[in-house]
Amino acid sequence: MHRLFAAFCLATAKAATLGPQLAGRLPAGPGRQYFYWLCPARSGDAAAPLLVWLNGGPGSSSMMGLFLENGPYWIAGDGSLHARNASWNNKFDVLYVDQPAGTGFSVAQEGAYARNQDDVAEAFSAFMANFYHAYPNTRSKQLWLTGESYAGKYLPAISARFVTHGIPVAGVAIGNGLTVPREMTLTVPASYYAVGILDQSQRDKAYRLALDIAAHIDAGRWSNATAARSVLFDYIDGANGPNTAPNVDSFLKYGEYDESFSAFLNSAETKRALHLPNDATWRQSSSIVHEHLYEDIMKPYAYLLEPVLAAGVPVLLYQGQLDVRDGVAATEAWLANFSSWAGTQRFLAAPRKAWKSSGIAGYYRSCGGLTHLTVNGAGHLVPHDAPSRALDMIERFVAGAFEEQC
Numbered sequence: 312m313h314r315l316f317a318a319f320c321l322a323t324a325k326a327a328t329l330g331p332q333l334a335g336r337l338p339a340g341p342g343r344q345y346f347y348w349l350c351p352a353r354s355g356d357a358a359a360p361l362l363v364w365l366n367g368g369p370g371s372s373s374m375m376g377l378f379l380e381n382g383p384y385w386i387a388g389d390g391s392l393h394a395r396n397a398s399w400n401n402k403f404d405v406l407y408v409d410q411p412a413g414t415g416f417s418v419a420q421e422g423a424y425a426r427n428q429d430d431v432a433e434a435f436s437a438f439m440a441n442f443y444h445a446y447p448n449t450r451s452k453q454l455w456l457t458g459e460s461y462a463g464k465y466l467p468a469i470s471a472r473f474v475t476h477g478i479p480v481a482g483v484a485i486g487n488g489l490t491v492p493r494e495m496t497l498t499v500p501a502s503y504y505a506v507g508i509l510d511q512s513q514r515d516k517a518y519r520l521a522l523d524i525a526a527h528i529d530a531g532r533w534s535n536a537t538a539a540r541s542v543l544f545d546y547i548d549g550a551n552g553p554n555t556a557p558n559v560d561s562f563l564k565y566g567e568y569d570e571s572f573s574a575f576l577n578s579a580e581t582k583r584a585l586h587l588p589n590d591a592t593w594r595q596s597s598s599i600v601h602e603h604l605y606e607d608i609m610k611p612y613a614y615l616l617e618p619v620l621a622a623g624v625p626v627l628l629y630q631g632q633l634d635v636r637d638g639v640a641a642t643e644a645w646l647a648n649f650s651s652w653a654g655t656q657r658f659l660a661a662p663r664k665a666w667k668s669s670g671i672a673g674y675y676r677s678c679g680g681l682t683h684l685t686v687n688g689a690g691h692l693v694p695h696d697a698p699s700r701a702l703d704m705i706e707r708f709v710a711g712a713f714e715e716q717c
Contacts, residue, residue, distance in 0.1 A: 313429030313505055332383075335586040337403045337445060339412060339438035342423030346409040346416035347442065348585070349376070350383050350400040360453040360481065360709055361404045367461025367489070369608070372415030372593065373407040376459075378572045380694035381701065382407065397698035399705055404452065406442070410435060410465075413600040416576075416585070416593050419452055424603040428468035428612060453481035455709060460637065460691065463488015464607070467615035474622040483619060484627040484708055486672070487637045487691050491611040491645035493528045495637060496540060497521050500633035508556045517547055536609035544545045544636075596697040614651040620680050621653075627682045627708045631689030631696055632673065638687050646683060654679035662714040668703040678717035682708070 333349040351578050352359035364381070366373045378384055381399040384392055399405050410417030411425035411434060416528055425431045443450045456473075463485050470483045489495065500517035503509040509517060520543040527536035547556050575581055576593040616626055630638045630644075649655045661678035665671050675684035684704065689696035693704075 312482050315465060324386055333446070334584075336417070337438055337441040339410070339417075340423070340435040340443070342420035343412035343434055343437075344418045345412065345434075345438045346585075346587070347438075348407045350377070350398075350405045350407070350447070352404050353383070353398070353401050356402070356451065357448075359402060359404050360455055361406060361449055361710075362399060362455045362457050362705075363406045363408060364399070365408060365410065365456075365458030365462040365465050367459055367463070367465075368414065368596055368601060369411070369461045369604040370414050370597035371461070372409050373458075374409065374415055374428065374572070374576060374593065375595065376694070377407045378575075380692055381405070381698070386575055388571055390571050390575055392575070395698070397694075397702040399694070399702060401702070402706060403455075403709070406448070408435075408438065410438070411600055411604070413597050413603075415595075415597075416587060416591055422598065426603050428464055428615075431465055432468040432472035435465075436472055436478070437690070439478075440470070452645075453507070453709075455477060455482045455484065455688050456480060457484040457486075457705070459486035459488065459693070461489055462486075463490040463637070464610075464612045467612045468620070470619045470624065471615040474619055474624060480619070480622075480624050482625045482627070482708065483616075484705060486630065486693050487630050487634050488628065488642075489608075489637050490642075491613045491648075492536075492540070492609045493525050493611065493667075494644040495641035498640040499543070499547075500634055502638070503556065506635060508635075509547065509550055513547075513550045517543060517550075520546060524609070533606040533609055537605055540609065569614050597601055602676075610619050611645075613645055613649055617651045623680065625680045625708070625711070627684060629684040629686060629693060629704060629711075631691060631693045633688075633690035637691065642683065652681075654681065657717055666704075666707075666713070670701045672697075672700045672703070675713055677713050677715045679715070682713050684713070 336344040336346050339345040364373055364376045366375045378386055383395055383398040383400050385395050386392055410416040411431055412419030413424055425574040456470050458466055466483055466485050470480050473480045500514045500521055504514035524536050524539045527539055548554055550556050582591055628642055630642055658678040658681055661676050663674050663676045665674050673685040673687045675682055686693050686697050686700055
C-alpha cells in the first residue's frame, strides 16, 4: 500500500490504547490535495458509522476539532499529548479533513482555490471518491456529515450535492453555523444587549450597522456586506474600550492550546508520522482561503438543506447558549424564514422539550427530519465547552433518539 495510506499510532504513554490512526493527503480535484486524519472507533466495531468533521473559518483547520474539541487527543500547554475521554471516536470512525484546499495541511495550486460553495462541494466529492478508493472498507459505513461555524455553509452544499448525485448520507449535524448571515446578523445587537455587553444606545447603533449589512445583502453587494460585518463587530468589540466586548463565550479560552498544538503539528516527527513532506506547514487559519471566499461569506445557504430533508436525511442544528453571534437567536431567526422547505410551518409549530445529560443539558424541537437543539454551558465551540454533553448529543442523534414532536 502507498505510504500515504499507511497506518500509524502516535507514540505516547496514553495513545497506545487509542489504536492506529490513518492520515495523509488525497487528491480533491485538479490542483488540490486534501489532508485528512481518520480516527477509527475505539470500540473496534468494524461497522461503526463514519463521521466527517469540518471546522469553519473559512480557512480554519479541522485539526482544531481534533485537538481542541472532540478528537481522541488533547495537547497540554507543555506540548504533551493526552487521551480525551469524551472523544467522538469512542463509538464512531471520525474523519477530520482540512478543506477547502489551502486550509491547514491541505494544498492548492494557483487557480484551484474555492470561490463559492459549488467549488467546495465539487472538491469534497472528489476527495471522498478518492478516500473510498483508498479505504474500500469504509464505503459500506453510514456517512454522517458534521462540523461547525462556517461549516454551516460547507455542509448544506456538500450534503445537497451528495443526495442529488446518489451518494448515501445518513445525517447532517451543524454546530453554530453561519448559514443565513442576513437574518442572523440582525439578531446580534439585541443578543449582546440581553447579556449586558451593550447598553441601549450601543445596541441601537449596532442595529443600524446591522441594517447596513442587510441592505448590502439585499442588493447583492456581497463584498460590501462582508466588509460591513467587520465594521459591526469592530464596533461591538470596542464599544466599551479596546477589545472589551468579544463573544460572550470568550471566557472559555478557545485559544489556550493553539501554540502548543501548532508546535506539535509542525514538528518533523509528527509530519513524518502523518506522511507529509518536511516542508509542509500547518497554520490554524488560512488568509488566502478566506480571501478567495470573501464574496461567499454573507451569502445564504439554507435552501440547500431542502433537498437533503426532502431525501429523508435527518438534519441537526445545534448551538451553545453562550454564543451571541451565531447562536440560538440567530438560528431561530433564519428558521422562521426557511421558506424553501415545505415543512417549516409544521416544524415551528412543534413543541419544544428539554433534554437531559448531567441535568438539563438544553432544549430541542424536532419535526420532519429537522432537529434544532441548544446546549447549556457551551458557546461557539460546543464540543470544547461541554464535551460530555456534546458526545451524548451526537450519539443520540446518530441513534435517532431525539423524538419528533409532530
